[in-house]
Amino acid sequence: MFLDPHIHMTSRTTDDYERMRQAGIVAIIEPAFWLGQPRTEPGSFKDYFSSLVGWERFRASQFGIKHYCTIGLNSKEANNEALAEQVMELLPLFVCKEGVVGVGEIGYDDQTPAEDKYYRLQLELAKEVNMPVQIHTPHRDKKSGTIRSMEVCLEHGIEPGMVIVDHNNEETVKDTLDRGFWAAFTIYPHSKMGNERMVEIVKQYGTERIMINSAADWGISDPLSVPKTASLMLERGISEADVRMVCYQNALTAFGQSGQIQESDWLESTSVDQREKFSNNSVLRGGQAPKVGEVESSGDLPSNIVR
Amino acid sequence: MTINLQTVQQADITNTRSYLHNLLAIRATEKGMQWLDQKLEQVSKAGAAKDFYLAFSAAPRFMGKSTLDPTEEELAAAAELREGFYPANWTVDQTARSLLLLSLPQLDKEAFLEKVNMLFNTADMGELVALYASLPLLPYPEAFADRAAEGIRTNMSNVLEAVTLENPYPADFLSEGAWNQLVLKTLFVGKSLYRIYGLERRANQALANTLSDYAHERWAAGRPVTPELWRTVGPFIDDNILNDIRQLFEHPDEIQHEAAALACSQSNHAGAEELLNQHPHLKEKIKSGSLTWDTVGKKAYV
Numbered sequence: 001m002f003l004d005p006h007i008h009m010t011s012r013t014t015d016d017y018e019r020m021r022q023a024g025i026v027a028i029i030e031p032a033f034w035l036g037q038p039r040t041e042p043g044s045f046k047d048y049f050s051s052l053v054g055w056e057r058f059r060a061s062q063f064g065i066k067h068y069c070t071i072g073l074n075s076k077e078a079n080n081e082a083l084a085e086q087v088m089e090l091l092p093l094f095v096c097k098e099g100v101v102g103v104g105e106i107g108y109d110d111q112t113p114a115e116d117k118y119y120r121l122q123l124e125l126a127k128e129v130n131m132p133v134q135i136h137t138p139h140r141d142k143k144s145g146t147i148r149s150m151e152v153c154l155e156h157g158i159e160p161g162m163v164i165v166d167h168n169n170e171e172t173v174k175d176t177l178d179r180g181f182w183a184a185f186t187i188y189p190h191s192k193m194g195n196e197r198m199v200e201i202v203k204q205y206g207t208e209r210i211m212i213n214s215a216a217d218w219g220i221s222d223p224l225s226v227p228k229t230a231s232l233m234l235e236r237g238i239s240e241a242d243v244r245m246v247c248y249q250n251a252l253t254a255f256g257q258s259g260q261i262q263e264s265d266w267l268e269s270t271s272v273d274q275r276e277k278f279s280n281n282s283v284l285r286g287g288q289a290p291k292v293g294e295v296e297s298s299g300d301l302p303s304n305i306v307r
Numbered sequence: 308m309t310i311n312l313q314t315v316q317q318a319d320i321t322n323t324r325s326y327l328h329n330l331l332a333i334r335a336t337e338k339g340m341q342w343l344d345q346k347l348e349q350v351s352k353a354g355a356a357k358d359f360y361l362a363f364s365a366a367p368r369f370m371g372k373s374t375l376d377p378t379e380e381e382l383a384a385a386a387e388l389r390e391g392f393y394p395a396n397w398t399v400d401q402t403a404r405s406l407l408l409l410s411l412p413q414l415d416k417e418a419f420l421e422k423v424n425m426l427f428n429t430a431d432m433g434e435l436v437a438l439y440a441s442l443p444l445l446p447y448p449e450a451f452a453d454r455a456a457e458g459i460r461t462n463m464s465n466v467l468e469a470v471t472l473e474n475p476y477p478a479d480f481l482s483e484g485a486w487n488q489l490v491l492k493t494l495f496v497g498k499s500l501y502r503i504y505g506l507e508r509r510a511n512q513a514l515a516n517t518l519s520d521y522a523h524e525r526w527a528a529g530r531p532v533t534p535e536l537w538r539t540v541g542p543f544i545d546d547n548i549l550n551d552i553r554q555l556f557e558h559p560d561e562i563q564h565e566a567a568a569l570a571c572s573q574s575n576h577a578g579a580e581e582l583l584n585q586h587p588h589l590k591e592k593i594k595s596g597s598l599t600w601d602t603v604g605k606k607a608y609v
Contacts, residue, residue, distance in 0.1 A: 046429060053431045092357040093429045096365035129361060259368060 001244075004226045005029040005251035006105070006134070006166060006186065006213035009067065010048075010056055011036075016216070016223045017063035023227040026266040027066040029255060030056065031105035031134050034076050036218050042086035045073075049094045057099060066266045068255070070104030070134045071095050078118035079110070088121060095129055101255040102126070104134025105166060108145045111138060116152075123156045132257050133163045137172065139191070146172045150179050164254050167192055167215070173201060177209060182254045186215040187225035187306050194307040195229040199236050207245035211254070225306050232304040318389035318444050320409055326388055327406040330381065334399055335370050342369040343403055351410040356422055363407050363426060367400040367433065374398050389443055391475025391504040396468075397440065404437035405444060413446045420450055427454060432463055439469040442476035449480060456485040459492055467496065471503060478505025487514045490539065491521065500535040501604030507539065515543035519551055526554075534566030534607050538600045541573025549578045556582065565603050568593060 002025045009017070009030050020028075030052055039045060052069040060067035071094040073087045095103055103126040108115050126133045133153070138145035146165065153163050160180035168176055168183045169192070176183040185201065186192040198212060214225035222228070230247045234240065255261050332340060346362035349355075375397040377385070385392045394402070413419050423445070427438055439458050442451050455477055458470035470477065471493050477486060486509050493500060500506060518536050525532045537555070540548060555567035568589035571579040583590050592598035 050429055089356075090429070092360040093364065093425065096361050096368065097431050098367060098433060129365070 001026050001248055002226045002230060003027045003029075003248045003251045004213050004223075005164070005211060005255060006031055006184065006215045007223060008033055008215070008217035009060060010051065011218035012216060012223055014059075014063070017060060017065060020223050020227075021063045021065055023224050025065060025227065027068065027252075027261070028060065029101060029134075029251070029261075030067060030069045031136075032069065032071050033074050033105055033136075033217070038077055038080065040080075040083070042083060042090065045087045046090055049090065053094065053097050053099060066261075068099050068101045068261050070102040070132075071097075071100050072103045072106040072122055072134075073118055074105060075107050075109035075115045075119065075136060075138075078115045079112055081114050081117075084114065084118050088118065091122070091125060095125065095131060099260055100131075101258040101260045102132035102134050102164070104132075104164075105136040106133065107136040107149050108138045109136075111141065111145055111148070119149075120152060120156065123153060123158055126162075127156065127158055131162075132255055133158065135163060135165045137165060137167045139167075142167075142169070143171050143175075147175055150176065150181055153181075154179075161254075162257060164211070166213070169193055170197065170201065173205060173210075177205060180209075182209045182211065182250070184251075185210070185212045187212055187229050188215050188221055189306050190220065194305075195225065195232050196305065196307070198229055199233050199238065202233060202238055202242065202246060207242045207250070209250060209254075210246050211250040212246055213251075222306055228304045228306055235304065317446075317448065318392065320413070320444075320446060323388050323444050324406060324409050326384060327402055327409070330375060330377065330394075331370070331399065331402055331406070334373070334375065335403075339370045343406070346407065347410045350407055351412065356425075359407065359411060359422060360426070363404055364431075364434065366403045366407070370400045370403045372398055372400050372433075375402055389475065391473075391478070392443055393473040393504075394440075395473065400433065401437040401440065404434070405441040408438075408441050409444060416447055416450075420447060423451075424454075432466060435461075435463070435466045436469040439466065440474060442470075443474060443479070448476065451476070452480045452482070452485070455481060456488070459485065459489050464496065467492070468498065472498065473502055473504060475504045478503075478509050481509075483509075483511055483513065487511070487517060490514060491517065494518075494521070494533065494536060497533075499604050499608040500533075500538055501601050501608075510539035510542055512543045515540045515548065519548050522551060534560075534562050535600070535604050537566045537570045538604070541570035541579075542575075544570065544574040544576045544579045546578070549576060549582075552579065552582060556586070562603060562606055565589060565592075565598055569598065569600055569603065 004025055007028050007030060009028065032049060032052060049071055057067040071091060073084055078084050094100060103122055106119055106122045108119065123133065135149050137149060150165065164182040164184050165176045166184040167186045173183050185198055187195045187198060202210065212226055212229055214221065214223055216223040226247050230243045233243050252261065252263065349358045350362060375394060377394055382393060382395060385394055408423065411419055411422060426434065430438060442448065442455060445451065455470055458466065461467050471489055477489050481489065493503060518540055522532045522536055544552065552567045552570055555563045564586065568583055568586055571583035572593050589598065
């Protein structure tokens with residue numbers, strides 16, 4: 001049983017959902033992010049946020065996967081200040097909706113003053129509604145950007161235990177764990193982390209406050225990163241209990257602080273009925289036979305390595 | 308069609324607020340009520356959009372989602388506040404959301420409508436249920452007619468129920484076209500008509516004709532036709548519809564005969580009277596009150 005706490009399903013296909021469920025993923029968290037190119041209207045954000053709590057959640061349920069999300073203004077688009085102001089006004093409509101497990105993904109990209117401004121405003125919002133924060137750390141100037149993200153949290157009086165710092169690597173993990181934050185690792189081919197390196201990190205740092213995710217999106221990415229890494233860890237001698245911590249339990253504990261995600265959500269309902277419809281829209285198209293009943297999981301994956 | 312607003316009840320907002328508050332006070336936890344009272348105060352004083360939106364969406368987190376299960380006395384009191392208001396199937400979080408809506412400052416009509424419309428436009432399923440079921444209690448009710456018509460187009464079944472069933476708003480404010488769609492959609496998705504408020508009052512010739520067409524279509528396809536379909540047709544029986552009623556009397560199921568007899572009893576058409584006289588036992592049951600559209604509806608829905 002796996003939980004992928006960072007994956008952008010709006011850009012993935014139903015084939016992915018099917019393979020994810022077969023590989024044992026029972027729940028996912030989709031952080032609000034950008035869509036590959038900047039949006040130009042606040043209405044695009046409004047409908048995007050609505051789709052995260054609406055259609056995408058329904059679509060996931062059709063494959064036996066529970067879908068949760070975090071809501072926020074991402075750092076890249078925070079740089080359009082006129083738009084960012086309007087998006088900030090939308091956030092209170094969404095952050096407390098059912099199944100929203102945090103404010104995210106927020107943080108720094110280029111570390112501009114505008115990014116800083118909206119990051120801080122959103123930290124205040126998270127504090128006000130007592131929700132976890134999911135932080136995107138920058139690709140460039142990563143180490144100091146990661147440290148800065150955490151320092152600003154502390155400055156705003158946010159408990160480190162309420163913050164999941166994402167996209168860690170060998171260079172940032174110690175700083176993150178030493179400060180008491182949750183350290184998430186993204187297993188993403190060609191950038192971020194490969195999973196052989198991940199195995200070494202778990203061997204060195206243990207499993208406390210460490211979790212992994214795929215961050216699969218519209219780029220070349222792998223929605224099976226979490227189950228693949230779990231297999232690899234088992235293969236390389238990490239115990240089943242430890243694998244469970246980093247591929248399931250820690251994410252559940254961290255985001256569970258929202259009160260909006262609990263194990264019973266998927267343990268008590270594992271059956272799928274693709275005959276259901278949402279706003280007259282089904283995931284089935286002409287001639288497809290609906291799947292009804294229990295979903296079978298199998299651990300068979302073609303290759304476990306993600307580099 | 309013009310709607311006679313003179314006949315439309317507008318609930319007294321202060322009384323409705325205290326009614327909803329009382330319902331919650333004996334059901335929610337002490338902690339939940341503390342949270343709600345604080346939010347109500349915040350919302351009614353300042354009416355800041357942000358506080359209101361946060362409280363509205365967070366209501367299930369603090370109030371829980373259990374059913375309200377009102378007593379008979381509480382339901383009777385609801386009808387006193389607003390004719391047709393019947394929160395029998397409401398939940399605790401939904402009631403809290405209604406109360407929050409009614410606590411918004413209302414003097415500035417534009418500001419009030421802007422906030423409510425923003426909620427509708429960004430609502431998730433549970434929020435839509437609360438919003439639609441609150442329509443008969445809101446100020447400026449005439450401003451939500453298009454919104455209610457939009458609600459009828461939904462395919463989320465619990466949202467559709469919130470608009471159509473046990474909700475007096477549609478009968479009081481929908482145009483004839485939208486009202487007729489409501490009745491057709493309710494039949495189409497297999498829900499029961501007897502839970503629609505104001506069905507008889509809003510019966511009309513165009514609806515009767517469309518229902519007759521719909522019955523023909525179902526018969527042609529060899530599909531069953533619910534006896535409730537004829538509930539609003541009786542007063543508009545003409546020579547064409549009379550043929551439908553004749554067919555009902557030939558149906559093997561007794562419940563179809565009951566529907567036919569009830570429809571005839573509502574008609575002034577000579578042929579309908581004649582047909583009813585051919586079924587004296589049904590005529591007698593109607594007269595004594597043991598056969599009504601509600602008994603047919605309840606039987607048909609099981």
